[in-house]
Amino acid sequence: MSIKEEFYKRLSLFVIISTIIISAIAIVAGRNIVINDMKDKGDSIARILSSVALDSMLIYDYVTMERYVREVVNDKNIISLSVIRSDGEIIAKAESRKTGEESYSLRYPIKIGESAIGIIDISFSMERVNSISKRIIISAVVFIVIVHSIAFIVNNMIINRLIILPVRSLMQAVRSLRDGSLHNRIEIHSKNEFGNLASAFNEMADTIERNFKEIKEKQLEIQAEKGKIETIVKSLADGLFVTNMDGSIVTFNPAAVVITGYSEEEVIGRQCEDIFKTRLCEDACALHNKDKTICNKESEIITKDGQRRIVSVSSAIIRRWDGAILGGVQVFRDITEEKQKQAMMCHAEKLAAIGQLSAGLAHEINNPLGNILGYARLMLKDRSLNDKQRERLKIISEQAEKAGMIVNGLLNYSRQQEFKMERVSVNNIIDSVIKLLSLEAEKNNIKILTDISDVRDIKADKRQIEQVLFNIIINAIQAIGSDGIIQINTSMKEDNYVEIRIKDTGHGIAPEHISKIFDPFFTTKPVNKGTGLGLAVCMGIIKEHNGTIDVESKYGDGATFIIKLPVYA
Ligand SMILES: Nc1ncnc2c1ncn2[C@@H]1O[C@H](COP(=O)(O)OP(=O)(O)OP(=O)(O)O)[C@@H](O)[C@H]1O
Ligand SMILES: [Mg+2]
CATH class of the missing domain: 3.30.450.20 (PAS domain)
Incomplete structure (x- = not known):
């Protein structure tokens, strides 16, 4: 009403x-x-x-x-x-x-x-x-009718002027304020309560307009700050993600996308644990660690394609101005390669130490060994010896020769030998090694096939590279035993590397051995059959030539050795 x-x-x-x-x-x-x-x-x-x-x-x-x-x-x-x-x-x-x-x-x-x-x-x-009484009643009815008529007119006139119009203009002003027109004001025509109300409304609108302006300015400042923070977060080389109180991810920067393989859309709104599937969140999130700031803690994640990566994580709690906890921010760096490098460095240092020890040992053993071999050979020339003595001397001489070979291997490994670097053709070296080993291969019904490309010459010590190929092919023959194929390919890689691939159909290498086969003295062969120096020597020689040597193998399905050597410039 x-x-x-x-x-x-x-x-x-x-x-x-x-x-x-x-x-x-x-x-x-x-x-x-x-x-x-x-x-x-x-x-x-x-x-x-x-x-x-x-x-x-x-x-x-x-x-x-x-x-x-x-x-x-x-x-x-x-x-x-x-x-x-x-x-x-x-x-x-x-x-x-x-x-x-x-x-x-x-x-x-x-x-x-x-x-x-x-x-x-x-x-x-x-x-x-x-x-x-009747007259009074009639007068009263007439009075009521007249007063009603007058009241109706007065109601319309006075109420309209005093109440309805001011209320309407107030309502209009309130509506336009609600719709965002902050500059609209009410014109004040009277000094009654409505006049006071209108002037109070105008003051309120002034305050709202002023506050709104300030809020707008602050909003722009906040937006600029937000933009800055977003740029910093986006340009960070480290992965960063922000989680809210219940652990679901709300921010995921591009570096995090690169490290984990997940796109931003895939992770937003999901739980940290669901994405990384490791103890990362429990280990590194400050939310789980009673507000403790975590600094460079080593943890791990599983990437979208299932790889396990080692990461260094730092995290902190995000708080509101009043101290209430809003969530946590986690920054993580992929240190998998760093860790591998560290492990390799350790390994290299270990090998270097072994190398030095071997060099010293070889040097000391070489002379007495030479004497043993020399005297054994000299004594073998003595015609007065009976067969048994001759046989025993032969054994001494053979064993001394074998020991000499080991010493040579040790010397090779410890790089005590001088390299004679010259321009050589890889394909020629392969031919000469195949010739050397063809008899041994044929004996065991093993075919050595080649697919030789017209590759550029390399700068190398021919004898040393022959030694490398020899060791690898001998290993392949031993791994095959009998009846099999050794395939040797050469090709150019990245214009300035010659790649040699030696693939065999042998028993392959067990996964737990792959990382050890280039270590000196690592062998899976019986005591008198292998010294475990063959591949260690190969690694030493290839490194001296600034090349690389790698292996790919599936246990039970052969092995492929890949050698890359720089071309002759
Ligand atoms: N082609 C291959 N197939 C399978 N395993 C291999 C192959 N080449 C090397 N290996 C593994 O690597 C180990 C180390 O090889 P490496 O040549 O260094 O030593 P070795 O052959 O055992 O002994 P040595 O070469 O001194 O006679 C081998 O014992 C073998 O287990
Ligand atoms: Mg060997």
Whole structure:
């Protein structure tokens, strides 16, 4: 219901109730006046009649009294009049024609001294009283109608001017403020409550506009800061991800995408543990570590393609201005290669130490060994020796030769030999090694096949490279045992490297041995069959030539050795 209707309803109610009350009071007052008037009239009639009645009663002249009574009853307001003696006998009575109508009766005593000798009974007509009441009611109804009409007009005029229009303009201003027009103000036309309200609204709108402007400025500053932080996060070389309180990821930077293989869309909203599938989050997230800042903790992750990578993680809690925890930020760096390098360095140092020891040992053993071999050979020339002695000397000489070979291997490995670097053809070296080993291969029904490309010459010590190929092919023959193929390919790699691949159909290398086969003295062969120096020597020689040597193998499915050597520049 609108204010106008509400106001009109209340005003109507007020007018009706007040008019009814006033009318009731007026009716009661009017009736009292008329009744008092009747009483006065009754009084004077009774006074006159009582003296007439007294005289008449004393002289028993009831006719005169009857006449008086009839005359009095001629009054249109009197219905009946009776003079009654104290013994109850009616001595005179007159009734007007209006019998049966509503009446008001009064009784007056007829006295001699203090004793009553009769009563005068007068009945007045209530017609006057009722007609006054009727008039008052009609006036009240007319009044209500007039007041309603006036109220309706006044309601429209005053309420419109004083309330509706100001309220409408206030509502319009509030709506436009709500819709974002902060500069709209209300025009103030009066100094009443609405005027005050409008000016309070204008002040409020001023404050809101000012605050909004400040908020906008702060928002722009925050956006600029956010942009800066985003750029820093994006350009970080380390992976970074932010988790909220429940551990789900909310930020994932490009470096993290590169390290893990997951795209940003794949990880946002998911739990840290679901993505990395390791103890990384439990280990490194400050949220899980009672707010402890984690610094460069070594952990690991499993990438999207299933690789296990070692990472160094640092993390911290992110707090709101009031100290409440919002989540955690984790920065991680892939240190897998670093770790491998470290391991390799350790390994290299170990090998270098072995190399030095071997070099010293070989040097010391070489001379006595030369003497043993020399004397054994010299003694073998002695014709006086019997067969048994000759046989024993042969064994001494063979074993000394074998020991000499080991010493040579050790010397090779420890690079104590001088290299004679020259321009050589890889394909020629391969040919000469195959020639050397063809008999051995044929004996075991092994075919050595080649697929030789027209590769460039390399700068190398021919004998040393022959030694490398020899060792690798001998290993392949031993791994095959009998009936198999050795395939040798050459090709150019990256324009300035010649690649030699030697593939065999032997038993292959067990995964746990792959990382050890280039270590000196590592062998899977029986005690007298292998020294474990062959591949160690190969590695030493290839390194001296600034090349690389690698192996690919599946246990039970042969092995492929890949050698890369730089071309002759
Ligand atoms: N082609 C191959 N197939 C399978 N295993 C191989 C192959 N080449 C090398 N290996 C493994 O690597 C080990 C080390 O080889 P390496 O040549 O260094 O020593 P060795 O052959 O055992 O002994 P040595 O060469 O001194 O006679 C071997 O014992 C063998 O287990
Ligand atoms: Mg060998």
